[in-house]
Amino acid sequence: MSQPRKLHIKSYGCQMNVYDAQRMVDTLAAEGFIETPAADDADLVILNTCHIREKASEKVYSELGRLRVLRDEAARGGRTMNIVVAGCVAQAEGQEIIRRAPVVDVVVGPQSYHHLPQLLAQAKSHGRALETEFPVEDKFAFLPPPSRQAIRSRGISSFVTVQEGCDKFCSFCVVPYTRGAEVSRPVAKIADDVRRLADNGVHEITLIGQNVNAYHGEGPDGRPWPLGRLLRHLARIPGIVRLRYSTSHPRDVDDSLIEAHRDLPELMPFVHVPVQSGSDRILGAMNRKHSADDYRRVIERLRKARQDIAFSSDFIVGFPGETGEDFCATLALVEQIGYAGAYSFKYSPRPGPPAAEMREMVSAEEMDERLVRLQELIDSQQSAFNRAMIGTTVDVLFERPARNPGQIVGRTAWLQPAHVFASPDIIGQVWPVTIERLERYSLLGTLAPGPVQAQPFSTTSLPTTVGA
Numbered sequence: 046m047s048q049p050r051k052l053h054i055k056s057y058g059c060q061m062n063v064y065d066a067q068r069m070v071d072t073l074a075a076e077g078f079i080e081t082p083a084a085d086d087a088d089l090v091i092l093n094t095c096h097i098r099e100k101a102s103e104k105v106y107s108e109l110g111r112l113r114v115l116r117d118e119a120a121r122g123g124r125t126m127n128i129v130v131a132g133c134v135a136q137a138e139g140q141e142i143i144r145r146a147p148v149v150d151v152v153v154g155p156q157s158y159h160h161l162p163q164l165l166a167q168a169k170s171h172g173r174a175l176e177t178e179f180p181v182e183d184k185f186a187f188l189p190p191p192s193r194q195a196i197r198s199r200g201i202s203s204f205v206t207v208q209e210g211c212d213k214f215c216s217f218c219v220v221p222y223t224r225g226a227e228v229s230r231p232v233a234k235i236a237d238d239v240r241r242l243a244d245n246g247v248h249e250i251t252l253i254g255q256n257v258n259a260y261h262g263e264g265p266d267g268r269p270w271p272l273g274r275l276l277r278h279l280a281r282i283p284g285i286v287r288l289r290y291s292t293s294h295p296r297d298v299d300d301s302l303i304e305a306h307r308d309l310p311e312l313m314p315f316v317h318v319p320v321q322s323g324s325d326r327i328l329g330a331m332n333r334k335h336s337a338d339d340y341r342r343v344i345e346r347l348r349k350a351r352q353d354i355a356f357s358s359d360f361i362v363g364f365p366g367e368t369g370e371d372f373c374a375t376l377a378l379v380e381q382i383g384y385a386g387a388y389s390f391k392y393s394p395r396p397g398p399p400a401a402e403m404r405e406m407v408s409a410e411e412m413d414e415r416l417v418r419l420q421e422l423i424d425s426q427q428s429a430f431n432r433a434m435i436g437t438t439v440d441v442l443f444e445r446p447a448r449n450p451g452q453i454v455g456r457t458a459w460l461q462p463a464h465v466f467a468s469p470d471i472i473g474q475v476w477p478v479t480i481e482r483l484e485r486y487s488l489l490g491t492l493a494p495g496p497v498q499a500q501p502f503s504t505t506s507l508p509t510t511v512g513a
């Protein structure tokens with residue numbers, strides 16, 4: 046039998062890339078590759094890239110510089126190392142990558158991973174291969190499902206892609222250009238994937254998509270189903286105790302989703318709904334097609350549907366033309382909503398989306414200052430949210446042994462890591478935990494004695510205005 050070849054894959058960017066990386070591993074497993082944690086001894090290295098901000102994108106070229114050294118070393122030892130650039134930079138820059146980095150054998154866009162084996166064969170015979178056209182077929186229909194062994198090695202929580210691409214065209218964002226138009230997978234296919242994962246020990250599913258609540262896949266009745274209906278359907282699959290979804294757009298929070306939050310205990314009360322800015326003028330320039338008040342109303346409706354719901358968001362500071370007043374509107378919105386966490390970024394001009402043409406750039410110092418102020422506010426809210434857990438009893442889904450001997454670690458409904466001293470036998474189960482302490486972002490607690498029902502934690506007890 047021939048030796049298995051070793052594959053190393055490094056992913057940048059969003060959850061979609063993490064999921065895609067696993068599917069590439071599954072595809073190449075069928076070709077005799079096994080995954081290796083280091084690039085040094087790999088026969089094939091895949092960089093699964095992200096184009097969202099300039100920094101993310103430029104990382105690819107420095108990484109390729111390092112890989113060139115490894116590849117030369119391998120060659121001196123009589124070994125061939127192939128290098129693939131996949132993901133959103135591959136899609137956006139295609140030929141340019143081959144020009145700038147001759148070390149690359151294959152450039153493959155995110156919609157064409159099912160062609161990887163052919164592209165590798167083509168590179169072997171012709172020296173190089175490139176595929177960045179959007180194929181007409183859906184790659185998911187062709188990618189092999191993960192093996193039982195692969196699922197088990199990935200733990201009790203898994204992503205499942207339900208939709209890909211985006212039709213929103215926010216003026217700063219490359220995603221509609223790198224991932225293409227929005228496509229939803231049929232309900233039956235998603236349910237098959239989830240059943241397979243559940244049969245192999247997965248208990249938590251996060252449905253992912255660039256714009257996940259724009260989901261409108263074909264239901265068993267032949268009609269398009271909204272995300273809320275899909276969630277309702279999946280919640281019935283035995284073994285699935287927790288459902289999440291990410292990333293949603295405020296404009297696509299519809300009645301079905303609100304009702305799913307109201308009715309499904311499996312649907313976790315922690316939602317990532319990016320707003321980007323609190324200024325209507327900037328939201329307009331960003332082409333978000335909603336106002337700050339529209340967003341407030343969405344949050345209110347979700348809060349009414351489920352009292353323990355908490356939110357996270359993404360923010361961009363220093364969008365072209367953002368004045369001090371616009372930025373203050375963002376701070377005011379954050380203060381009013383009270384987040385359990387959020388990501389914030391400095392605006393980064395990208396080739397393709399129209400904001401790149403806007404000339405009223407905010408100065409680098411101003412951007413830095415705004416980012417610090419926003420992050421301080423968000424941090425203080427996150428700490429307040431975490432501190433409010435102390436003394437309460439909350440459900441924790443245990444995931445793995447912790448680094449500290451004797452401890453195991455799991456996550457609360459709000460994705461906070463929670464550590465307890467307990468037997469690893471309960472990994473994969475949900476147990477009520479009384480939270481005693483907070484160590485940085487981790488909760489420490491003890492298993493609540495007996496089969497107690499975890500008390501619902503109410504976010505309404507949190508201050509809505511937390512120190513600026």
Ligand code: SAH
Nearest residue numbers: 217218255292319359360361390391392393
């Ligand atoms: N689909 C999601 C987000 C996708 S990108 C949504 O609609 O919100 C993840 C985050 O990166 C965005 O929410 C935005 O905050 C940030 N981002 C996207 N393009 C950016 C840019 N050009 N500069 C800075 N941040 C950006």
Ligand code: SF4
Nearest residue numbers: 211213214215218220
């Ligand atoms: Fe990008 Fe906007 Fe689409 Fe999100 S909704 S992926 S920010 S274009």
Ligand code: F3S
Nearest residue numbers: 058059095096097133
């Ligand atoms: Fe990055 Fe592409 Fe995701 S640009 S954020 S990897 S969709």
